[in-house]
Amino acid sequence: MSLTIIHLENSRSDRLVWLLEELGLDYEVETHQRDPQTQRAGAELKKLHPYAKAPMLRDGERMLIESGAIFEYVLGRHGKGALCPDPSDEDWPDYLQWMHFAEGSAMLPILLDHFQAAGLAGPPGESMLAAMAKDGMSQLYGYVESVLAERTWFAGERFTAADVMMGWVVEVVETRGEIEPYPAMQRYLAAMKARPAYQRARERAAASA
Numbered sequence: 001m002s003l004t005i006i007h008l009e010n011s012r013s014d015r016l017v018w019l020l021e022e023l024g025l026d027y028e029v030e031t032h033q034r035d036p037q038t039q040r041a042g043a044e045l046k047k048l049h050p051y052a053k054a055p056m057l058r059d060g061e062r063m064l065i066e067s068g069a070i071f072e073y074v075l076g077r078h079g080k081g082a083l084c085p086d087p088s089d090e091d092w093p094d095y096l097q098w099m100h101f102a103e104g105s106a107m108l109p110i111l112l113d114h115f116q117a118a119g120l121a122g123p124p125g126e127s128m129l130a131a132m133a134k135d136g137m138s139q140l141y142g143y144v145e146s147v148l149a150e151r152t153w154f155a156g157e158r159f160t161a162a163d164v165m166m167g168w169v170v171e172v173v174e175t176r177g178e179i180e181p182y183p184a185m186q187r188y189l190a191a192m193k194a195r196p197a198y199q200r201a202r203e204r205a206a207a208s209a
């Protein structure tokens with residue numbers, strides 16, 4: 001087995017480093033920089049995969065894209081059952097939901113709001129898109145807060161790979177400076193950041209920059 005994470009600075013690929021640390025797997029990190037003007041990935045990512053987005057995972061001859069698919073691949077092929085409830089487990093439906101929610105639902109309002117605030121949809125705060133983004137953000141934050149107020153981790157009382165997918169989303173709330181009104185999200189982030197594998201992943205990603 002030879003796993004290489006294609007990592008883009010300041011991006012979602014942080015959470016793949018974290019997953020591999022949680023699983024205790026051996027891996028390499030190949031870090032790429034964003035274009036300082038456009039913040040897009042540089043041309044070298046296109047040489048690795050036609051879709052040119054991070055994260056990518058190289059496993060031997062195989063190159064994969066899309067965080068959730070990469071997570072399922074790593075867990076299925078190399079995870080030996082860790083961090084993933086069995087389908088017969090009562091936490092499995094929540095696990096599945098949050099694994100997919102992270103990219104399928106959470107990122108849309110966050111990105112809409114990010115782009116409107118950057119002025120890409122006219123003067124910030126004034127477009128229909130701004131109103132849609134604001135509504136979506138409040139729905140997202142309210143839902144996540146209500147779930148985390150009732151359980152320790154996203155799929156129940158056990159840490160799973162769904163927390164690696166969703167933990168990054170909750171960290172985005174903090175990075176945006178919007179976490180203060182949400183005590184459950186704050187509690188969750190503190191528990192997440194206290195995990196040794198999270199801390200090792202941070203050091204590993206920084207060291208390869």
Ligand SMILES: N[C@@H](CCC(=O)N[C@@H](CS)C(=O)NCC(=O)O)C(=O)O
Nearest residue numbers: 011012040041053054055066067103
């Ligand atoms: N849903 C995809 C999103 C991938 C994605 O948009 N990655 C960003 C980094 S956070 C990227 O590569 N941006 C550079 C670009 O679009 O040029 C996933 O989770 O893998």
